[in-house]
Amino acid sequence: MRLSRRQRARIFEAVARALLGTAAALVVGVAGFLLLYIAFRGIPGLSWEFLTDVPRNRGREGGIFPALVGTLYVVFGTGVLTVPLGILGGVYLSEYAPRSPSTRFIRLAVANMAGVPSIVYGLFGLAAFVLAAGIGRSVLAASLTLTCMTLPVVITATEEALRQIPADLRHAALALGASRLRTVWTVVLPAAAPGIVTGIVLGLARAAGETAPILFTGAVFQMRRLPDGPGSQFMALPYHIYTQVTSVPNWNRDLVWGTAFILVATVSAASALAAVWRSFKRRRTAW
Amino acid sequence: MVTGLRSAVMAVSAAAWSSAEEGARVVEETSPQGSGRFELRSVSVAYGPETVIEDVTMNIPPQAVTALIGPSGCGKSTLLRCLNRMNDELGNVRVSGTIALDGQDIMARGVDPVDLRMRVGQVFQRPNPFPMSIYDNVAYGPRTQGIRRRDELDAIVEDSLRRAALWDEVKGSLKKHAFDLSGGQQQRLCIARALATHPEVLLMDEPASALDPISTQQIEDTVAELKRSVTIVIVTHNMQQAARISDQTAFMLRERLDMPARLIEVGETRKVFTNPDDPRTEAYITGRFG
Numbered sequence: 001m002r003l004s005r006r007q008r009a010r011i012f013e014a015v016a017r018a019l020l021g022t023a024a025a026l027v028v029g030v031a032g033f034l035l036l037y038i039a040f041r042g043i044p045g046l047s048w049e050f051l052t053d054v055p056r057n058r059g060r061e062g063g064i065f066p067a068l069v070g071t072l073y074v075v076f077g078t079g080v081l082t083v084p085l086g087i088l089g090g091v092y093l094s095e096y097a098p099r100s101p102s103t104r105f106i107r108l109a110v111a112n113m114a115g116v117p118s119i120v121y122g123l124f125g126l127a128a129f130v131l132a133a134g135i136g137r138s139v140l141a142a143s144l145t146l147t148c149m150t151l152p153v154v155i156t157a158t159e160e161a162l163r164q165i166p167a168d169l170r171h172a173a174l175a176l177g178a179s180r181l182r183t184v185w186t187v188v189l190p191a192a193a194p195g196i197v198t199g200i201v202l203g204l205a206r207a208a209g210e211t212a213p214i215l216f217t218g219a220v221f222q223m224r225r226l227p228d229g230p231g232s233q234f235m236a237l238p239y240h241i242y243t244q245v246t247s248v249p250n251w252n253r254d255l256v257w258g259t260a261f262i263l264v265a266t267v268s269a270a271s272a273l274a275a276v277w278r279s280f281k282r283r284r285t286a287w
Numbered sequence: 288m289v290t291g292l293r294s295a296v297m298a299v300s301a302a303a304w305s306s307a308e309e310g311a312r313v314v315e316e317t318s319p320q321g322s323g324r325f326e327l328r329s330v331s332v333a334y335g336p337e338t339v340i341e342d343v344t345m346n347i348p349p350q351a352v353t354a355l356i357g358p359s360g361c362g363k364s365t366l367l368r369c370l371n372r373m374n375d376e377l378g379n380v381r382v383s384g385t386i387a388l389d390g391q392d393i394m395a396r397g398v399d400p401v402d403l404r405m406r407v408g409q410v411f412q413r414p415n416p417f418p419m420s421i422y423d424n425v426a427y428g429p430r431t432q433g434i435r436r437r438d439e440l441d442a443i444v445e446d447s448l449r450r451a452a453l454w455d456e457v458k459g460s461l462k463k464h465a466f467d468l469s470g471g472q473q474q475r476l477c478i479a480r481a482l483a484t485h486p487e488v489l490l491m492d493e494p495a496s497a498l499d500p501i502s503t504q505q506i507e508d509t510v511a512e513l514k515r516s517v518t519i520v521i522v523t524h525n526m527q528q529a530a531r532i533s534d535q536t537a538f539m540l541r542e543r544l545d546m547p548a549r550l551i552e553v554g555e556t557r558k559v560f561t562n563p564d565d566p567r568t569e570a571y572i573t574g575r576f577g
Contacts (some may be wrong), residue, residue, distance in 0.1 A: 168415040172477070174376055175409040176428040177401045177484060186427070191418045 035264065042261025045254030051262075054224045055235075059244050060252045064259050066223050070139075070234030071208055071263070073227055074218075077143030078207045082150045083200055087189075089151070090158020090196070095184050114152035119212040121149045126216035140230040142218040149213055150203040157199020161192035194278040201274040205267040211238040221247070237263040322349040322389060323406075323487030323518035325370060330384035331547070332365055332374065340366055341547035343384070345537055349487075352510060352519045354533035354556065356526060358571070361539045362548035363522040367490050370520060371407040372400040388488070405432060408481030409490040413497045414473035416465035416480070421448075421457050424465050424476055428484035443483050450516075451479035452509045471502025478509060482517070489513065491521040495528065507532050526572055530560050538568045 003011070053063030089110075097103040125145025135141045165188050173183040189196075211219075219239040227234040241259050244251045325347035332340040340362040347353045347370075355363040365374065372393065374380040386393050393403050405428065416424050425444045434440060444461070448454040453475040457463070465476055474494060481489055491510070495503040510519055510532050523529050529536055536559040541548035552559060552568045563569045 166415070168411055168413060169417065171373060171376065171409075172411060172415045172417065172480075173427070175371060175373060175404055175411075176431060176480065177405040178427075178431045179401060182431060187417050 041257035045258025067235040086154025094162035153203035161195025354529035357539035408486035422461040
């Protein structure tokens with residue numbers, strides 16, 4: 001049977017639609033299954049005590065409060081260091097850097113930084129911050145290490161977000177007698193804020209979940225008190241999961257899955273919050 | 288946190304601005320408000336090695352509308368951008384010859400393009416309001432100049448919106464986001480924004496080309512009203528528009544792609560349209576090409 005051009009086109013269209021739909025469903029399905037499974041396994045271990053108590057019996061009993069707080073400390077430290085540096089770097093690359101070989105080199109370096117395995121950052125952090133700089137294993141050293149890892153994400157996201165802003169908007173500000181700095185600060189950056197915030201949340205979410213970079217730079221197996229400053233060692237959620245599973249015989253399945261659930265829930269909540277804020281802002285962008 | 292950081296930096300820069308602003312004030316007081324007359328002598332523009340406009344000599348009379356017409360790619364917009372030195376921002380653009388505003392060479396070493404642009408405003412082809420409220424859009428220029436007092440800003444915003452014939456439509460909703468306005472309203476907002484720094488000259492780069500006929504009419508009415516107080520230079524590809532609203536018309540043409548554009552003819556609009564000196568002008572306005 002010979003098909004007309006139009007019939008063939010229609011069949012191709014249907015096949016393409018089916019393939020794309022399947023691919024999308026697969027991705028959503030895997031992600032959904034993962035989240036549901038973690039919730040299913042994790043929620044039974046949750047209790048008020050779990051969230052507010054220190055670990056007992058090598059983590060088989062008690063809670064994860066120090067790990068939760070430790071992760072928040074380290075992510076906060078990473079954010080404080082990464083956000084300003086990353087935004088400044090992105091602004092430089094997008095708004096100020098000349099089109100030159102050295103700029104291309106910077107961009108290449110940033111892209112490569114994003115591709116370095118996290119365990120390598122861990123080693124680098126140990127060598128550079130813990131030992132060479134003499135900071136010792138601490139919240140600060142771990143934050144600095146995670147900053148190295150997160151920085152390229154934020155720089156790239158900022159640069160990309162700034163590039164999305166139409167040149168016309170910059171010209172409008174310049175034509176009103178605004179300096180380049182004022183143009184960037186009052187017009188371009190606020191307009192690009194949704195994309196930048198997305199990058200920050202993605203970067204910090206990854207930082208919150210990483211084990212390798214904090215392995216040698218400050219995370220400890222167990223602490224009965226909270227870190228008392230940037231110089232203190234700390235517990236962290238991902239490292240807690242790792243040590244429970246690898247070094248505690250008869251580890252408590254419920255509590256470890258509960259820890260995983262808390263980690264995922266915290267990160268998801270941050271992403272969701274950012275998404276809500278973004279959709280509120282996006283309504284305001286016409287380009 | 289971002290907003291907190293932002294206001295902190297704003298405070299710091301505000302301090303720096305206020306001293307700059309005092310300097311600007313002094314200049315404003317010692318030199319009487321100029322009339323807004325441009326004199327161009329042998330102006331040429333090159334993008335890198337390529338000369339795109341060659342040897343333009345013309346005067347732009349104050350408190351009148353000068354239209355720049357010509358086919359696409361004939362350098363109208365480029366010439367327009369010479370007048371507020373926006374070409375500086377594009378990089379790799381070289382402007383030679385002299386351009387004087389009220390007798391002062393605007394390309395001289397000591398002239399800060401920032402000061403120049405407060406005297407020579409620009410309205411762009413597509414409406415490009417900032418993503419902020421109507422009020423903040425209009426107040427942007429004055430705030431850049433360091434004006435912070437609320438009553439002073441209120442007065443400037445109202446006056447500018449009135450001059451752009453937008454006040455009656457937005458006076459109850461100044462806090463509304465600029466993107467909630469229609470395209471035509473957005474363009475009049477951009478005109479108000481440009482007027483807020485009290486420029487002597489307003490440059491308009493095809494300001495109605497992205498608008499519907501009614502909005503276009505409103506822009507043209509606004510231009511007719513504004514020329515009593517401001518010198519207007521308008522680039523347009525619409526010859527009827529040039530004929531309707533301008534007092535002087537300049538016709539530019541790039542005769543071959545490997546040649547720079549030149550000014551073919553400049554004169555009183557009625558004369559250029561009814562009895563042009565140059566046959567190429569006549570061919571263009573009668574629609575034989577372009």
